Amino acid sequence: MRWDRFFEDLEGQLASEWEAERAALDSEAERLRLSKVALRERLVQLIGGDAPGSALSLDLSDGTALRGRVTGVGADCVAILPAEGRPGAVVVPLPAIAGIGMPHHDLLRSARPAPARSALADRLTFGFVLRDLVRRRAGVAVHMSGGRVFHGTVDRAGADHLDLALHDPGAPRRSDAVTGHRIVPYASISWVRVEGTTSVL
Structure with missing residues (x-):
């Protein structure tokens, strides 16, 4: 026993x-x-968080706190649909993100293993999105990391910079409405608001 x-x-x-x-x-x-796990992979897990209270709060390099939900993630940028402010999608280069606030359940969800994504989504860079805006002739507000904001239309998007035709917000890009031109390096951009669209990625 x-x-x-x-x-x-x-x-x-x-x-x-x-x-x-x-x-x-x-x-x-x-x-x-x-x-x-990279930040980009965590953001991919947050795409389409429509539940009430699931909006993220992004702290950006220009000092802006932007609330919204993730609608797409590219190779080096994230698309956000803002919860407040002027209508339009926002594109943020990943290096411009200083921090992200979110509910605890979203924090845990973002750390789960990510599902396989298409190779195309992994090739959509910030420059690619800007070149698409050239094709669309969409009005933009380019927020610089130093705090300045330039309104206009992206005329050209190169490998590491864009050409911006400056004009009043909401106005179409016409030669008589353009007040100047700027070359803007991507590295100095904190975020870009695209007028009249909810999707950029």
């Missing part, structure tokens, strides 16, 4: 140690997985 109890106790201890070791291995594997 005593030996039966002894072996049952021993078996229970071994099972308990095995479970503890397996939990430790699972925890270590999860820490290793998370150490390889």
